[in-house]
Amino acid sequence: MARAPTTLDSFNAVAEPRRRQLLGLLSEGERPVNDIAESLGWNQPQVSKHLGVLLEVGLVKVRHAGRQRIYSLDAAPLKEIHQWTSTFERFWEHQLDRIKERAEARQALVRNRGNVPPGGAGES
Amino acid sequence: MARAPTTLDSFNAVAEPRRRQLLGLLSEGERPVNDIAESLGWNQPQVSKHLGVLLEVGLVKVRHAGRQRIYSLDAAPLKEIHQWTSTFERFWEHQLDRIKERAEARQALVRNRGNVPPGGAGES
DNA sequence: ATATAATATTCCCATATTGGAATATGTCAA
DNA sequence: TTGACATATTCCAATATGGGAATATTATAT
Numbered sequence: 001m002a003r004a005p006t007t008l009d010s011f012n013a014v015a016e017p018r019r020r021q022l023l024g025l026l027s028e029g030e031r032p033v034n035d036i037a038e039s040l041g042w043n044q045p046q047v048s049k050h051l052g053v054l055l056e057v058g059l060v061k062v063r064h065a066g067r068q069r070i071y072s073l074d075a076a077p078l079k080e081i082h083q084w085t086s087t088f089e090r091f092w093e094h095q096l097d098r099i100k101e102r103a104e105a106r107q108a109l110v111r112n113r114g115n116v117p118p119g120g121a122g123e124s
Numbered sequence: 125m126a127r128a129p130t131t132l133d134s135f136n137a138v139a140e141p142r143r144r145q146l147l148g149l150l151s152e153g154e155r156p157v158n159d160i161a162e163s164l165g166w167n168q169p170q171v172s173k174h175l176g177v178l179l180e181v182g183l184v185k186v187r188h189a190g191r192q193r194i195y196s197l198d199a200a201p202l203k204e205i206h207q208w209t210s211t212f213e214r215f216w217e218h219q220l221d222r223i224k225e226r227a228e229a230r231q232a233l234v235r236n237r238g239n240v241p242p243g244g245a246g247e248s
Numbered sequence: 249a250t251a252t253a254a255t256a257t258t259c260c261c262a263t264a265t266t267g268g269a270a271t272a273t274g275t276c277a278a
Numbered sequence: 279t280t281g282a283c284a285t286a287t288t289c290c291a292a293t294a295t296g297g298g299a300a301t302a303t304t305a306t307a308t
Contacts, residue, residue, distance in 0.1 A: 002293030003127070003265040004140065015139040016128065016296085020208065027212060033255055046297065048256055067254045067305040075215035082213065084144065085206035088151060091199035126263035127295040140266085157285060170267065172286055191275040191284045250308085257302065265294075272287065278280085 007056040010077040014059075018042075019050050023059060023073060030063070030072035131180040134201040138183075142166075143174050147183060147197060154187070154196035 006012045014020055025031070025039060037047045051071055054060040058077050063070045130136045138144055149155070149163060161171045175195055178184040182201050187194040 001266040001268095001291090003130075003295080005294065006127070006296095011141075011144075012139045015136045017135075018296090020135075023212070027215070034253095043298080044255070045257080045299085049296080052256080064305095069255065073212075073215060075212040078209045078212050079216045081205065082209035085202045085209065088147070088197075088199040088202050089206065091151070091197060092203045125261090125296045125298095127265080129264065142266090158283095167268080168285070169269085169287080173266080176286080193285065251306105252308105253304100253306080255302100255304075257300105259300085260298090262297100263295080266292095268290085270287105270289085272285100274283100274285080276281105276283080 006053050010057050010059060010081060013053050013057040014078070014081065016050070016053075018046075019054060022047075022050055022054065023075075026060060026071060026073040027075075030070050032065075032068040032070050034068075036071070130177050134181050134183060134205060137177050137181040138202070138205065140174070140177075142170075143178060146171075146174055146178065147199070150184060150195060150197040151199075154194050156189075156192040156194050158192075160195070 004012055006016065014023075021040065022036065025036060031039075033044060033047055033051065036042075036051075037044045040047070051060060051062075055062065059074055060071050061074050063072065128136055130140065138147075145164065146160065149160060155163075157171055157175065158168060160166075160175075161168045164171070175184060175186075179186065179195075183198055184195050185198050187196065
């Protein structure tokens with residue numbers, strides 16, 4: 001089996017740094033393709049291809065204006081990613097606290113027994 | 125050029141649903157490989173391979189315990205993803221508000237002119 | 249109808265993937 | 279040392295990628 005297509009979901013679509021860059025640009029406002037190409041310094045087909053992926057997963061919308069296609073951000077699918085990462089928030093939120101706790105535990109040992117366990121901080 | 129390797133960053137590592145599942149399991153506590161394989165119903169080499177990717181991007185840690193390797197979650201790298209998606213939070217937070225606003229604008233037009241313009245807001 | 253501008257699509261290449269099967273490595277016990 | 283358990287690695291197939299170059303499509307103006 002191969003890797004899941006980038007058009008499968010927003011997790012895969014957004015794994016590509018250039019597509020994140022593209023979304024960042026569109027967060028400033030809607031834009032036609034050539035504008036984007038010039039702003040980012042990419043060539044036009046590459047822009048169209050990346051926009052195609054983003055379109056398939058619903059991260060952008062298109063509006064036809066004459067011969068231009070105006071692309072705009074539709075960030076809703078990012079909500080799923082945000083929510084998924086949120087379920088792990090507690091693991092990095094209290095990281096510093098836990099480090100502090102360990103340091104304090106070592107301090108207590110120093111005060112009680114007068115020596116420092118391996119890898120620990122010295123006494124005050 | 126090919127797609128970026130899954131071991132490049134957490135964005136790529138986490139694009140695979142099975143790896144998200146694995147992280148979810150590890151969020152309940154550290155576990156040896158065979159335990160994971162049994163819990164998820166995967167075969168052992170697959171578990172080792174996915175753990176290898178997660179290890180390379182720093183999403184898990186290993187501890188050797190006899191012939192077992194106990195893997196544990198290290199969610200810190202997910203913070204970057206969380207923060208990136210947060211950048212777009214305002215776009216989905218006020219989405220319902222904006223839909224409501226458009227609906228109200230149409231209602232106002234109906235009251236004023238007695239008809240509804242196609243799909244959008246007309247003159248004031 | 250024709251030329252031109254704006255965008256999308258196709259073809260190609262080098263590379264990486266996931267899963268399965270088989271095998272290798274490492275660690276303990278007797 | 280030998281055997282058994284726990285885990286990692288290798289080899290394979292099918293598939294998908296992203297970039298470049300060339301080309302096709304679509305829409306406008308004359």
